[in-house]
Amino acid sequence: MSNQDNVPHQKSHKTAIIVGAVSAVLLIILGFLYFKNKSEMQVLVEEMTEEKDLLTTEFESLALDYDSLKTNSDTLNLLLEKEREKISQLIEEIHTIKATNASKIREYKKELTSLRKVMRNYVIQIDSLNQTNKALQQENQQIRRTVSNIKTSYQKLEKEKDNLAEKVDIASKLETYNMEATGLNSKDRSTTRASRISKIRICFTIQKNITAEVGEKEIFLRVLRPDGALLYHSKDDLFKYENKEINFSSRRVVEYGGDELDVCLYYNVDAGELTIGDYTADIFADGHHIGNMTFSLR
Known part of the structure; x- marks a missing residue:
């Protein structure tokens, strides 16, 4: 090649x-x-x-x-x-x-x-x-x-x-003084013999009080026998005291003007109701206890 x-x-x-x-x-x-x-x-x-x-x-x-x-x-x-x-x-x-x-x-x-x-x-x-x-x-x-x-x-x-x-x-609470208790026979003569008494009279004087409300006042009386039993006639006889209702022996309405006032309350005695011994009388008005005394019957 x-x-x-x-x-x-x-x-x-x-x-x-x-x-x-x-x-x-x-x-x-x-x-x-x-x-x-x-x-x-x-x-x-x-x-x-x-x-x-x-x-x-x-x-x-x-x-x-x-x-x-x-x-x-x-x-x-x-x-x-x-x-x-x-x-x-x-x-x-x-x-x-x-x-x-x-x-x-x-x-x-x-x-x-x-x-x-x-x-x-x-x-x-x-x-x-x-x-x-x-x-x-x-x-x-x-x-x-x-x-x-x-x-x-x-x-x-x-x-x-x-x-x-x-x-x-x-x-304004009313107050009393000069309280007296008297037993009266059927002829309204005083006696201390329990068997002869037909009514009991409790008298007292309400003192002067210028702060007390004037006008009509309901005065209540309670009388207790020596055995503590209350003298009263009807279970319907009631008044208010310390938020409860209690019985009373006697009641009276008086007109009080702020000055001294003499008051008497009476309790008509049932036959054989009284006994011999010491009794207690209490006075109430305007929901207050305004007086107290004791007396004896023979």
């Missing part, structure tokens, strides 16, 4: 070598670019995954912040509960999306920013409401103290009024 025939062959061989070398270089470059791009994509995916996890954490933190908000307003509590439900739903949605879904991640970031603004408004409202409630509580405490002071003053005045009324009642 001549040298001229080898020249094209050598050129063809060199071309093949060059082409092969270039192809090898291109493959190397393409391989390098592929692995580099894959590595970069992996890093990007990891970054987006971290971003998704961070976004989830921020939503969960926001949910806890909403849970910490407390108020006595039913309206605000209802609105807060709706926001909590919304955040919970968004957290569930974030868990379901792919980390590479950048558009969705951006949407949730915007939603997070919006929810934070809403929360700040609620914090301001709750703080204002708490301040108002605090002021109202202080005002209520002041009102309660004022009412308590008024109540104490009223009770004190009522006590003073009762004490004054008691003093007036004591001062």
